[in-house]
Each structure stands twice: as C-alpha cells, then as structure tokens.
Amino acid sequence: MPAARTAHPYDDTDVIDARAPRFNQAFVGLVSLTAVLTGWWWLLALVALQLALGLTFGRRWCLPCVLYFAVVQPRLGEGEIEDARPPRFANQLGVTVLSAASLAYLAGGPLLGRALGGLVATLALLSAVTGLCAGCELYKLAARVRGVRPGKPGTFDLAELATAPPGSTGPWSGGSPAGEVLVQFTHPLCSRCHVVGERLRAQGRPLVSVDVSKRPDLARRYHVAAVPSAFAVARDGRVLRRLA
Numbered sequence: 256m257p258a259a260r261t262a263h264p265y266d267d268t269d270v271i272d273a274r275a276p277r278f279n280q281a282f283v284g285l286v287s288l289t290a291v292l293t294g295w296w297w298l299l300a301l302v303a304l305q306l307a308l309g310l311t312f313g314r315r316w317c318l319p320c321v322l323y324f325a326v327v328q329p330r331l332g333e334g335e336i337e338d339a340r341p342p343r344f345a346n347q348l349g350v351t352v353l354s355a356a357s358l359a360y361l362a363g364g365p366l367l368g369r370a371l372g373g374l375v376a377t378l379a380l381l382s383a384v385t386g387l388c389a390g391c392e393l394y395k396l397a398a399r400v401r402g403v404r405p406g407k408p409g410t411f412d413l414a415e416l417a418t419a420p421p422g423s424t425g426p427w428s429g430g431s432p433a434g435e436v437l438v439q440f441t442h443p444l445c446s447r448c449h450v451v452g453e454r455l456r457a458q459g460r461p462l463v464s465v466d467v468s469k470r471p472d473l474a475r476r477y478h479v480a481a482v483p484s485a486f487a488v489a490r491d492g493r494v495l496r497r498l499a
Contacts, residue, residue: 260328262336265324269467279317280382283306283379285376286302288376291372296356296372302349336445337445337446337447338442340394341391345394356371416438437455437488439485440477440485441464484497
C-alpha cells in the first residue's frame with residue numbers, strides 16, 4: 256500500500272510531486288500533437304485555457320493534475336517532492352506559445368500555428384518521457400542571469416538568518432579552518448532538500464537552514480529562485496561560493 260502523502264496536492268502549492276508535471280506534460284504533448292496532425296487547432300486553444308485555469312485558480316482546476324492526484328498517485332505512491340516554481344514557469348510558457356499558435360490559425364497562418372503547436376508537442380513529450388523540462392531549465396537559466404546583477408546575494412546577514420549553531424562558542428565561530436559557515440535554503444517537504452542537508456551536515460561545518468515556507472521574504476531578498484540552494488559563507492557574511 257502506498258505511503259501517506261507528505262505534501263498536500265492542492266494546498267502545498269510551493270512544492271509538487273515530481274511525477275505530476277510529467278503527467279501533465281504527457282497530456283499537453285499528446286493533445287497538441289493530435290491538433291497538429293489533424294488540423295483541429297481549437298484543441299491547442301483548449302489546452303492553453305486548461306493550463307491558464309490551473310495557473311490562475313489552482314491545481315483543482317487542472318484536469319490532468321486532478322487525474323494524477325486522484326487516480327495515479329494513490330496507486331504509485333508519492334514521488335520525489337520538488338520546488339513547484341520551475342514547472343509552473345514551464346506551464347506559463349506553454350500558455351503563451353499555445354495561445355500564439357491558436358491566434359496564428361485564426362489569422363490565417365496555419366503554417367506558423369502548426370510550427371508553434373509542434374514545438375509545444377515535441378518539448379512536452381520530451382519532458383514526459385525523459386524528465387528533461389525545457390521550460391524548467393529556462394527558469395533556472397533566467398534565475399542565474401538575474402543572479403549576476405548587482406542584486407545577487409554577495410553577502411548574508413547571518414544574525415538575521417538564524418541563531419548560532421549548536422556547539423559554537425560565539426556567533427558563527429568554529430567550523431572549518433577557513434571559518435566557513437554553510438547556509439541552506441530549504442523546504443520541509445522537499446525531498447532533495449533533505450538529501451542536500453544531510454550532505455552538508457556531514458561536512459562538520461556550522462550549518463544554518465532557512466525554511467522558505469516560513470521566510471519567503473528571505474528567499475526573495477537573497478534571490479533564491481529554487482530549493483535546495485546552499486552557499487559557503489565567510490563568518491563576516493560574504494558569500495564565498497554556491498554549493499547547490
């Protein structure tokens with residue numbers, strides 16, 4: 256019998272079962288491919304509308320999401336829990352491209368509409384089969400690009416992030432010879448966050464974890480676009496390097 260859920264499918268919207276986006280991409284890819292092959296362009300508009308409803312009103316309005324959480328997940332069990340922002344961005348891109356494809360058909364440009372619909376079908380099916388989500392990768396790339404601007408996390412206010420870790424004799428004392436402190440941004444339901452946290456704790460250096468579900472303001476301030484994110488930080492707060 257599958258284990259109980261750790262993340263509620265409709266209420267815990269900042270994280271998601273990693274299988275759910277792939278199931279949704281399979282739906283988007285198959286319907287879009289059918290539209291391209293048959294010329295039923297209105298299917299592209301319906302998929303765009305479906306994605307838009309889910310993004311606007313929540314996963315209860317996303318039919319493939321409801322099907323996955325109500326039928327598939329109870330049988331397979333909950334998959335790895337991940338940050339929901341990258342797949343959400345991928346869905347936003349899907350709405351944009353599918354809407355453009357529908358408008359192209361309406362404007363008398365079936366070649367452009369077919370090309371855009373085919374692009375969505377190809378990328379969505381690729382994601383469903385391999386797990387390689389182009390929209391998610393674009394989200395992460397955009398986050399890195401944003402990170403090289405002057406607003407990147409060059410320093411952390413360690414006193415604000417948390418109290419001194421257990422065993423230290425003073426604020427952020429001890430740790431490695433270089434005096435580094437490890438800072439991890441995490442979420443209590445994120446499977447990969449737990450793995451990264453265990454690896455960081457095994458290094459024996461002071462570690463502070465910031466729960467983005469409780470402190471989203473810190474995630475925004477330090478430009479943390481996805482969890483897990485981890486940094487090696489000097490005791491004066493300077494960011495030395497990104498670890499995850």
